[in-house]
Amino acid sequence: MTQAAVGDDVWSIKRVLTWAADDLKRRGNDSARLDVELLLGHVLGLDRIGLILHSERPLSGPELSRFRELFKRRRTGEPVAYLLGAREFYGLSLRVDARVLVPRPDSERLVEIALERTRARSMLGQALDMCTGSGCIAIAFARHRPTWSVTASDISEGALEVARDNAHRTGAIRNLRFVSGSLFTPVAGLRFDLVTANPPYIPAGDIQGLPVDVRDFEPRLALDGGPDGLDLVRDIVREAPAHLTPGGLLALEIAFDQGPRTAALLREHGYAEVTVAKDLGGRDRVVSGYGPP
Numbered sequence: 700m701t702q703a704a705v706g707d708d709v710w711s712i713k714r715v716l717t718w719a720a721d722d723l724k725r726r727g728n729d730s731a732r733l734d735v736e737l738l739l740g741h742v743l744g745l746d747r748i749g750l751i752l753h754s755e756r757p758l759s760g761p762e763l764s765r766f767r768e769l770f771k772r773r774r775t776g777e778p779v780a781y782l783l784g785a786r787e788f789y790g791l792s793l794r795v796d797a798r799v800l801v802p803r804p805d806s807e808r809l810v811e812i813a814l815e816r817t818r819a820r821s822m823l824g825q826a827l828d829m830c831t832g833s834g835c836i837a838i839a840f841a842r843h844r845p846t847w848s849v850t851a852s853d854i855s856e857g858a859l860e861v862a863r864d865n866a867h868r869t870g871a872i873r874n875l876r877f878v879s880g881s882l883f884t885p886v887a888g889l890r891f892d893l894v895t896a897n898p899p900y901i902p903a904g905d906i907q908g909l910p911v912d913v914r915d916f917e918p919r920l921a922l923d924g925g926p927d928g929l930d931l932v933r934d935i936v937r938e939a940p941a942h943l944t945p946g947g948l949l950a951l952e953i954a955f956d957q958g959p960r961t962a963a964l965l966r967e968h969g970y971a972e973v974t975v976a977k978d979l980g981g982r983d984r985v986v987s988g989y990g991p992p
């Protein structure tokens with residue numbers, strides 16, 4: 700028998716959705732319904748509309764087992780993106796797993812600012828994306844600036860494997876290369892028209908209080924920014940002028956409460972036209988400025 704029906708215990712799409720979403724909600728999950736829809740849709744090969752249209756369809760035994768496995772992992776806090784193995788970013792579907800931070804919609808602002816504030820530059824620009832993780836920022840930028848050469852770097856070999864795979868899958872590999880090492884070390888002696896980074900910026904003491912999904916599943920190396928969260932930001936702001944072409948742009952993602960401190964840091968180091976851009980929720984998110992002459 701292929702259906703999960705045993706006697707009258709039939710688990711239809713609607714029944715699974717209701718039961719599982721209620722269960723997650725009781726455990727304090729704010730996106731319970733969406734999470735369950737994504738997991739169930741993944742198992743059944745249906746989108747959200749498909750789940751509604753086929754809400755009375757019973758799940759087969761294998762479908763129910765597969766859903767239960769994913770659902771049990773989600774209950775422990777494992778991010779949906781790791782369970783699905785994919786995440787949308789800037790209109791691209793990227794592979795993600797536990798080696799990389801899950802790309803956030805707020806980081807799309809960094810791509811927008813980088814594109815907006817380098818529009819007047821040469822057709823043959825050079826860009827560097829440090830702390831690239833899944834490669835999301837470098838890949839989105841490279842796809843929108845096909846005549847530029849983009850270099851992406853990370854200290855984590857595991858992250859670079861994921862990023863390379865994403866660059867091949869999206870076609871960004873045509874104008875994107877990867878180097879490995881800490882911050883500017885792998886690009887010693889090179890200069891760029893644009894340097895972007897979404898560095899780890901969580902104060903070390905705040906990590907314990909983060910949601911379980913982040914604290915227990917995303918790489919610590921992607922989160923920990925030292926005592927006040929700004930260890931890497933300070934290094935980047937100090938070292939970037941030696942790696943920017945005249946008038947080149949530095950653009951950094953920061954936490955919502957790090958805007959004024961980071962903008963002041965850029966000004967102290969002689970950057971011009973320093974701005975703080977807000978994210979979708981209206982919070983400070985991207986600090987950028989043109990390098991000192």
Ligand SMILES: C[S@@+](CC[C@H](N)C(=O)[O-])C[C@H]1O[C@@H](n2cnc3c(N)ncnc32)[C@H](O)[C@@H]1O
Pocket residue numbers: 799800801802803806829830831832833834835836852853854855858880881882897898899900920921922
């Ligand atoms: C916050 S994640 C950002 C990932 C990706 N750019 C994004 O926006 O989703 C920070 C990344 O910085 C990397 N990282 C941490 N310390 C580093 C260092 N000293 N040099 C280069 N990369 C570093 C981590 O491995 C991680 O992939």
